[in-house]
Amino acid sequence: MSTIIGHTKQRKELCELAQTDKLPSALIFSGLNGIGKNLVARELARQLLCDVRGESPQGGCGTCRSCRLFETGTHPDIHNLQFGGEEGATVDDVRTTLEKMSLKPFMGGKKIAIFNDADEISIVGANTILKSLEEPRPDTYFILVLSNPSRLPTTILSRCQRFFFDRLTADEIREIIALKGIKEISEALTLLADGSAASLDSLQAQSEMWEDVRNVVERAWMGDQPCIARAAQEWGAAKTQLKERLAFLRTTIRQRLLATRTDPNAVAVWGVALQNALDAEYLTLERHVNPTLVILKTLQSCDNSLASTYRITPRSRPSLGEMLLDGR
Numbered sequence: 001m002s003t004i005i006g007h008t009k010q011r012k013e014l015c016e017l018a019q020t021d022k023l024p025s026a027l028i029f030s031g032l033n034g035i036g037k038n039l040v041a042r043e044l045a046r047q048l049l050c051d052v053r054g055e056s057p058q059g060g061c062g063t064c065r066s067c068r069l070f071e072t073g074t075h076p077d078i079h080n081l082q083f084g085g086e087e088g089a090t091v092d093d094v095r096t097t098l099e100k101m102s103l104k105p106f107m108g109g110k111k112i113a114i115f116n117d118a119d120e121i122s123i124v125g126a127n128t129i130l131k132s133l134e135e136p137r138p139d140t141y142f143i144l145v146l147s148n149p150s151r152l153p154t155t156i157l158s159r160c161q162r163f164f165f166d167r168l169t170a171d172e173i174r175e176i177i178a179l180k181g182i183k184e185i186s187e188a189l190t191l192l193a194d195g196s197a198a199s200l201d202s203l204q205a206q207s208e209m210w211e212d213v214r215n216v217v218e219r220a221w222m223g224d225q226p227c228i229a230r231a232a233q234e235w236g237a238a239k240t241q242l243k244e245r246l247a248f249l250r251t252t253i254r255q256r257l258l259a260t261r262t263d264p265n266a267v268a269v270w271g272v273a274l275q276n277a278l279d280a281e282y283l284t285l286e287r288h289v290n291p292t293l294v295i296l297k298t299l300q301s302c303d304n305s306l307a308s309t310y311r312i313t314p315r316s317r318p319s320l321g322e323m324l325l326d327g328r
C-alpha cells in the first residue's frame with residue numbers, strides 16, 4: 001500500500017464512516033489531478049474489503065486474505081475503470097463492470113468500483129452508471145475520482161456524496177519526493193508540481209529526466225564532447241519530451257549561472273548558454289529547426305574550456321538563433 005501524504009481530515013472522516021457503516025454508496029472524490037485522490041480511494045476500498053469485522057483499521061489490516069488479494073491486484077470484488085485518454089474505458093467496459101457489480105460479492109463482504117477520471121465519461125456512459133447509483137445493491141460502493149465535477153450531469157452529482165481534496169502543500173510534496181527516493185530535492189521540481197498539476201508518477205519520470213539533463217550539462221561544462229553528441233541525438237529524437245527537456249535544460253543552466261555568479265569565467269559561459277537555451281526553445285518549438293542540431297550547439301556552449309573565447313564580451317557573440325536562422 002502506498003504511503004499517503006496529506007488529506008488527513010478527509011481520510012479520517014472516510015475511515016470513521018466506513019467503521020460505523022454510515023458510508024454512502026456513491027461517492028465523488030474531487031480535487032486537482034495528481035494529489036492522491038486515487039490512493040485515498042484505494043485505501044478506503046481496502047478498509048471496506050478487509051476481513052476484520054467490526055472496526056476495521058484505516059486502509060485495512062494488511063494481513064488478512066482480502067488485504068493480501070487486494071495488494072496483488074487479484075481481489076475479485078474491486079473494479080477499477082480508467083476514463084479519459086486514448087485507452088479510456090468505453091461504454092461496454094462500463095456495462096461489464098456494472099454487471100460484475102450486480103453479482104453477489106465473491107468474498108462474502110462488499111463490492112467496490114473505482115472510476116478514475118470519471119469526469120471524462122461520455123454521456124451514454126454516465127447514463128449507464130446512473131441506474132446503478134440510483135438503485136444500489138446493498139454493500140456496493142461506487143467511488144468517482146475526478147477533477148472537474150461540473151462536467152458530470154447533475155443527475156449523477158445529486159446521487160453522490162462529495163468529498164473535496166485540497167492541493168498539497170510544499171512540505172507535503174517535499175515529503176513525497178523524499179519518500180520516492182529522489183535525491184537532492186530541488187526547489188524547482190517542487191515548484192513544478194505546484195501542489196497539484198503533475199501526478200506523482202510523472203513527477204518521478206520528470207525527476208529522472210531532470211537528473212539526466214543535469215548530468216549532461218555537468219559533462220558539457222567539462223568538455224565531454226561524446227556525451228554532448230549522444231545527448232543531442234537522444235534528446236532531439238525524443239520529440240514528445242522535447243518541450244519539457246528544453247525547459248529543464250534552461251532551468252539547469254540558469255541555476256548554474258546563479259550558483260557561479262562570483263566567477264566571471266563561469267558567468268560568461270553560463271550567460272551565453274542560457275541565451276542559447278532560450279533560443280533553443282524558440283527555434284525548435286516555434287520555428288521547427290532540427291532539435292538535435294540546436295541542442296548540440298546549446299550544450300557545446302556550456303563547455304568551460306571555451307570560456308576565454310567569450311569572457312571579454314559575451315554579448316557580442318551572435319545568438320544561437322541568429323547563427324542557425326541566418327545560416328552563419
Ligand SMILES: [Zn+2]
Pocket residue numbers: 049050051052060061062063064065066067
Ligand atoms: Zn485485512
